[in-house]
Amino acid sequence: MILAEETRTRHSPSQATATETRLADVWRVVVLNDPVNLMSYVVMVFKKVFGFDELRARRHMIEVHEKGRSIVWTGVREQAEAYVFTLHQWHLNAVIETDEAR
Amino acid sequence: MKRVEVKLNLEAVAPLLDAIKEAADELRPELAVASAPPPDGEPEFADGWKRELLDNQNSDIGVFLALFDSEFFTTGVLPLDASNSEAILRACAAVRLRLHAKHLATLGDEALESGEVAVDDLPESQRRAFAAYAFLATLQELIVQHLDPTVME
Numbered sequence: 001m002i003l004a005e006e007t008r009t010r011h012s013p014s015q016a017t018a019t020e021t022r023l024a025d026v027w028r029v030v031v032l033n034d035p036v037n038l039m040s041y042v043v044m045v046f047k048k049v050f051g052f053d054e055l056r057a058r059r060h061m062i063e064v065h066e067k068g069r070s071i072v073w074t075g076v077r078e079q080a081e082a083y084v085f086t087l088h089q090w091h092l093n094a095v096i097e098t099d100e101a102r
Numbered sequence: 103m104k105r106v107e108v109k110l111n112l113e114a115v116a117p118l119l120d121a122i123k124e125a126a127d128e129l130r131p132e133l134a135v136a137s138a139p140p141p142d143g144e145p146e147f148a149d150g151w152k153r154e155l156l157d158n159q160n161s162d163i164g165v166f167l168a169l170f171d172s173e174f175f176t177t178g179v180l181p182l183d184a185s186n187s188e189a190i191l192r193a194c195a196a197v198r199l200r201l202h203a204k205h206l207a208t209l210g211d212e213a214l215e216s217g218e219v220a221v222d223d224l225p226e227s228q229r230r231a232f233a234a235y236a237f238l239a240t241l242q243e244l245i246v247q248h249l250d251p252t253v254m255e
Contacts, residue, residue: 034199035215036195036198037195037198037199038242038246040242040243040247041191041195041242044191044246047252080140081140085151085154085155089155089158089159090191090192090195091192091196096140096141
C-alpha cells in the first residue's frame with residue numbers, strides 16, 4: 001500500500017512498527033445514549049461490567065445522557081470488543097472506535 | 103442467598119402479559135438493540151457475534167417468562183434472587199426496548215421519561231404497551247434496589 005511505502009521511506013522499520021502498534025492498540029469503548037434504559041440500570045451495568053465505583057459510574061451515565069456518548073474504556077482491541085459484546089448483552093448501545101475514527 | 107418476593111395484583115398485571123409476551127415473541131429472531139460487530143471483522147465473526155447475543159437474549163427472556171407460571175397465577179408472587187435477577191434485568195431491558203420501538207416512540211422521549219403521558223387518550227394497544235413498559239421499569243428498579251448484582255458479588 002502507498003501508506004506503508006511512505007512510512008518505510010520516512011521512518012526506520014522499528015519506528016514504523018512501534019507507531020503502527022501504538023495506533024492499533026488504542027481502541028475506545030463508547031456508550032451511546034438511548035431513550036429507554038433507566039439511569040439506575042445503566043449505572044448498575046457500568047459498575048458490573050467495568051468495576052466502576054458508584055460515583056464514576058454515575059458520571060459516565062450522566063455524560064451519556066447529556067452529551068449523547070461517553071468513552072468508558074480505552075485499550076487493546078480484543079478487550080474493547082469483549083466489553084462492547086458484554087454491553088450489548090445488557091442491551092446498551094455501544095461501539096468501539098480507534099483514535100483514527102475521531 | 104438474598105431473596106425478594108414481589109406480590110403483584112393479578113388483575114392489574116395479567117392484561118400486561120399479553121403485550122410482554124408479544125414483544126418477547128417478536129424478539130425471538132432479532133436483537134433488541136441493533137448490534138454492529140466491530141469493524142473489519144471476518145463475516146463468520148460477525149455472524150457468531152450476533153448469534154451468541156441472540157442466544158443470550160432468548161435465554162434471558164426464557165428465564166423471565168418462566169416467572170409467570172401456574173404458581174404465579176395462583177399466588178401473584180414473583181420470586182427474585184441472585185440466580186435469576188441479572189437475566190430478568192436484561193430481559194426487561196430487551197422487552198422495554200421492543201415496546202418502545204414498536205408502540206411508544208411517537209410519544210416522545212421527554213414524556214416517557216417523566217411518565218407524563220395522557221394514558222386515557224391513547225388507543226388500547228398503545229395504552230397496554232405503555233403500562234407494560236412502566237411495569238417492567240418498576241421491576242428493574244426493584245431488582246437494582248434490592249438485588250443489585252454489583253453489591254451482592
